[in-house]
Amino acid sequence: MTRSIYLILLAVVSVWLVACTGSVPRPTSLHRDWARSRYGVEKDVDRGYTLYVANCSGCHSLYHPSEYSDSAWAVVFPEMREKAKLSNGDADLVLAYISSASAVVKAH
Ligand code: HEC
Secondary structure, three states: OHHHHHHHOOOOOOOHHHHHOOOOOOHHHHHHHHHHHHHOOOOOOHHHHHHHHHHHHOOOOHHHHHHHOOOHHHHHHHHHHHHOOOOHHHHHHHHHHHHHHHHHHHHH
16 A cells, blocks of 8 residues: 555656656757867766756746747846856856757757
């Protein structure tokens, strides 16, 4: 009995986790390669993704990076990184992730 309650809870939590992060692509080698050539240095877009999911989903659901153009992100992002209280370094990685994910979608 207790076991089935745990199983149901586990199922509910899994569905919730997938619903919250499912629409946002995980970085692949395409994202890493794009970021390396765009910035000329290694950018940890995997960490940018983790930070994006962790810090940008508290007040609203995650926006897909390709929902906004680069120029729209350039307006929205500074405002949102303030709200999320990201350090300069973390904000840099989140933006690198967003830009790479947006570029990869638009290129395919
Ligand atoms: C403290 C709450 C909070 C956090 C944390 C937060 N946001 Fe927001 N976000 C808002 C609110 C409120 C709005 C809608 C009003 C606005 O644009 O200010 C919004 C709107 C947006 C929009 C749509 C803007 C538009 O004009 O269409 C985007 C995109 C966005 N957020 C991205 C992010 C990203 C990326 C992060 C993480 C760096 C983030 N948000 C973190 C509160 C938050």
